Amino acid sequence: MVIFHGACDPSPCGGSKDPDDSFLIQSMLGGDPAALRRLMQRYDRLVRYAIFKTSSRRCAQDPQWLESVASSTWLGFIRSLRRDPDQYPRATGAYLAQIARRQALSAVRAESTRLAAMEPLPSQDSLAVSADPDGIVDTIAQSETLDALRGCLAALAEDDRTLVSQLGAITDRRWREAAAALGLKESTLRSRWERTLERLRRCLTGKT
Numbered sequence: 001m002v003i004f005h006g007a008c009d010p011s012p013c014g015g016s017k018d019p020d021d022s023f024l025i026q027s028m029l030g031g032d033p034a035a036l037r038r039l040m041q042r043y044d045r046l047v048r049y050a051i052f053k054t055s056s057r058r059c060a061q062d063p064q065w066l067e068s069v070a071s072s073t074w075l076g077f078i079r080s081l082r083r084d085p086d087q088y089p090r091a092t093g094a095y096l097a098q099i100a101r102r103q104a105l106s107a108v109r110a111e112s113t114r115l116a117a118m119e120p121l122p123s124q125d126s127l128a129v130s131a132d133p134d135g136i137v138d139t140i141a142q143s144e145t146l147d148a149l150r151g152c153l154a155a156l157a158e159d160d161r162t163l164v165s166q167l168g169a170i171t172d173r174r175w176r177e178a179a180a181a182l183g184l185k186e187s188t189l190r191s192r193w194e195r196t197l198e199r200l201r202r203c204l205t206g207k208t
Contacts, residue, residue, distance in 0.1 A: 009087040027084050028078070040074065043096050049071050050100035055108050059167040069107050073100040152203035160196045163189070 019027075027035035028150075051069045052059045059066045075197060076099050081088075089095035153164060162182065163170075167180035179189040 015051075022088050025081060025088055025092070029081060036074075036078075039092070043093055044070065044074075046093050047100045048095050051104045054104040056100045058108060058111075060106075061165070061171060063109070069100070069103050072103045072107070076103060095207040148204055152200050155197065155203060156199065160192075160199070163193060163196055 017037075022036040024039050028039065045065070048066060048070050051066055051073070073096065077096055080099070153161065156164070164180075166178040166181055169175075169181070175186050175189060179186040182189060184192070
């Protein structure tokens with residue numbers, strides 16, 4: 001699978017309308033990679049938030065999962081337009097958010113199928129899947145919370161950011177596995193994690 005890197009733009013989605021989305025889509029279908037990059041600058045943050053809103057727990061367990069689903073969303077967007085290049089979406093952001101939600105749900109279901117032979121399927125609540133996420137305007141507004149979290153994570157000391165790399169194991173309470181990966185005692189990891197969480201709480205409170 002192709003992974004698109006560097007597509008997040010701190011400016012609000014759908015910023016400049018010059019050139020407009022239709023022109024960029026036409027250029028992208030004509031083979032212009034710059035047009036695709038511009039569309040991703042406008043809408044990749046929205047795509048990622050739609051994925052996060054659809055399955056927040058899975059995203060928290062494995063940040064690379066979100067990256068994979070975001071890439072699948074953009075590939076699905078391109079393939080859909082290539083199948084019918086004369087039918088441009090009326091609202092590019094809404095169209096991409098719809099694809100993102102479908103891709104996230106499909107990925108969750110695929111994982112559930114793979115795990116079915118090993119353990120019971122998780123409940124719908126445990127997957128944190130929203131059947132009907134908020135509208136596009138609300139989604140863009142809510143994405144500011146994710147920006148705040150990214151800023152707080154970036155402000156952590158390097159050692160604390162290293163702890164966050166084991167977020168999946170820690171949130172699953174696999175303390176011994178996470179401690180071994182970090183080269184720490186389990187008791188040390190637990191105490192440092194509590195301090196790191198408190199720093200993040202204070203930072204997020206100040207930003208939001």
